[in-house]
Amino acid sequence: MWRTRAVLAMLAEDVAGLRRPGERGQQDEGDGLTGATELEALARARRRAVLVVGVDLMAVAVLFLARDHGAPFLPWAASVETVFTLGVLAVTLHAGFRLGQLEKLQAVARLCEDLAAREE
Numbered sequence: 001m002w003r004t005r006a007v008l009a010m011l012a013e014d015v016a017g018l019r020r021p022g023e024r025g026q027q028d029e030g031d032g033l034t035g036a037t038e039l040e041a042l043a044r045a046r047r048r049a050v051l052v053v054g055v056d057l058m059a060v061a062v063l064f065l066a067r068d069h070g071a072p073f074l075p076w077a078a079s080v081e082t083v084f085t086l087g088v089l090a091v092t093l094h095a096g097f098r099l100g101q102l103e104k105l106q107a108v109a110r111l112c113e114d115l116a117a118r119e120e
Helices: 004-015 036-066 080-119
Strands: none
Touching (some): 036 080
């Protein structure tokens, strides 16, 4: 027997890693995202991921515009430029992680929308 609401809740909670807005700690057995709540939670998570990626990429652009253009980008000596390079790599890594998370959220949202359309 196919229970669409249970599948949507499982996709949102287990695959996408989302929780209800008021939920931070323990989760009761019967509590979960239901109905249109999954799509709203996925939309909020997608907007957050886009915002964070935008901020990360803007930070990388500002760092590159503000850096000393006379110094090499990847120095091997212990210097300020080495710390700058590691900082840019860390911010870029975080942006890539959030882009991957955004892709996963979009795939789950498409699947949830398709399942909700089939139910109707």
